[in-house]
Amino acid sequence: MSPPPDSNTVAVAAAIASQGAAARAPFRWRPAAEAIVIPVGAVMAGCVLFGFFCLFQEKNPIAVFAAIYKAAFGSWYSFQNTLVRAAPLMLTALCTALPARLGLVVIGNEGALVVGGLAATAAGLAVQAAPMPVVIGVMLAGGMIGGGLWITIVGLLYYKRGVNETISSLLMNYIAIALMNHLVNGLMRDPSSLNKPSSYPIPDDKMLPTIGNTNVHYGLFFGIIACLIAWVLMEHTTFGFKVRMIGGNIRAARMAGLAVTRLGLITCFLAGAAAGIAGMVEVAAVHGRANESLAAGYGYAGILVAFVARHRGLPIILVATFLGGILASGGILQREFKLPDATILLFQGMVFVAILYSDSLYGRFKFFKEQGA
């Protein structure tokens, strides 16, 4: 699938998000238009709702939207902010998106991120004397294994014992955060971190650098590459086909002789590994050590991204960028418009609820039906 020629970021993000698996059939403009008009219309509807909120707050909605655009996508400087915020969301979104293709609703993103971050820290500290690429490589492996095993537990509970995966993965978030607090207060604690218990630090010169002279760290590449791999794996390989078949009808898949449990567990591992990389990046590129700052809510935001992107790898990149942009513009609303700090969450909520609602509108408009079909 290739993006439409129009490069308006919002439209592209929303359009591609909703396009899903593109048909390979001859191009039909009406269904294609549906895939663009509905999500764009949803974003517009969300904006109109938010516009009313601005009016109630006695602010000019046009000026507010202009400021949001400027602060999110309006310049290279502000686009960097958007990208920095988008990077972890791409990775955590995969933690929900991959199992979703199996028909599982996994929301253990935050926990997998935290465990991945802890494992990456432990791995990195173990080899901290090695050269930087080795340290990063080992941390990456540690993060993937940590996060991966964490979500594999969710898979095991589901496939072996029939435990509801949504509940177990949610509860495992709390366990992960408690485990982290326990470790950074005990085993892994750097005694010099008095008032903010933290692990020992990864040496500064072994940390993941920023790209060129920007403020964007290499975690963005990890995010984009992971989403691309997920896209190819799920949409264009037999593995992905099998996974989607399980998601479509698990009994039929069993009848067809698919190794449902094995495929399910592998997918869960990959999902957790993606979130684990997000945790690794937070440690390796941002914090330099593991502490409570790891649980910053990226995992929960990732769930939102996955659902809006309809659990597909490529759209996740765009939706994460879109959400990153919205979040990056929160500051300007406070500083320039004196709006309350929750305003940007309200905007995010209105737009995303509208997008999710718009899912139910597909096929409801005669105009988009192929004429004579």
Added chain:
Amino acid sequence: MKRTFQSLVTGLAFTAVSASQAVAADQVAMGFIYVGPKDDYGYNQAHSEGCAGVQKLPWVKAVEEASVPETTAVQETMRNMINQDGVQVLFPTSFGYFDPHILKVAKQYPNVQFFHCGGLYTEGKHPANVGSYFGYIDEAVYISGIVAGHTTKTSKLGFIAAKPIPQVLRNINAFALGARSVNPKATVQVIFTGDWSMPVKEAEAATSLINQGVDVLTCHVDSPKVILETAERRGIYVCGYHANGSKLAPKGYLTGAEWNWTKVYTDYAQMVKDGKTLAKGTIPHLIRGGIKEGFVKCSDYGPAVGGDAKKDAEAAKAKFMDGSMVIFKGPLKDNTGKEILPAGKEYKQQDIELEKMGWLVEGVIGST
């Protein structure tokens, strides 16, 4: 995607930097960043009130941003305030903003001065344009303890705390020592909630303490709101923390330990206006103060505070003002019976030992 990216890079690459709003030459532009909402009746509100206070000066222009998490988001906010609002001085107030966020951005902007609340600056290790400030709020907590010790009928006091870290333990101990200085029978039952903002756990802790017979509560969490409200609803007494909470507990509010950041921020604004800087050494890297310096203060007494309590509290305040008061002095034992300080020895406010505190004094029920 590629085209979008390219057009953004080439077309708009350098427009952001020029977007900064002009700041008049004789103005001081200050940026304030908080980790939670501005109206939490707690830590963040105290700082926001400080910002509002300093903003009254006609030559100060202040911008603020609330609910900024301790992630790359705060680095972004700092850069935005510098690039878009033209601030010369930044006050990122949350403890967790310091390492790595302030350190990283401070290196990128050597001409901007960064002041962090919490006091982690180390000479030689950290950038020269970083400073830190903090208040000896345990002095005001000690006064709260005196009032609580007088007011309690059951001699059971309760303390709801976030984490067993030195800053928090110091306040618990000061509260207990204040209370026991006027009421040797008094005990302080501590409950740790585990995190800075856990309203549900804080309410549960308050309820359980009250059910055990505690009749004066206080706390060290980011927002004392639910604790104040729970105490008032259950008809017991409460001492505030961070900011004045008397509005939430008009009957039961005794007094409270408050920050007076207006004083601190006004001092800093004046120094910057006079052309002083951290790098030149004309602004000290570490600024500390207690009741005497006006960094912390006690809330006005509530209606339930009796004459004796006021008398003893005022006497202690007077001793803090003339510098003769020492909170941590021997003989001092911890609550396991171990000697902390023999008779005749003392820890003065500046003593580094106090910043490593890992014990609870005799009379405190609970463990670190």
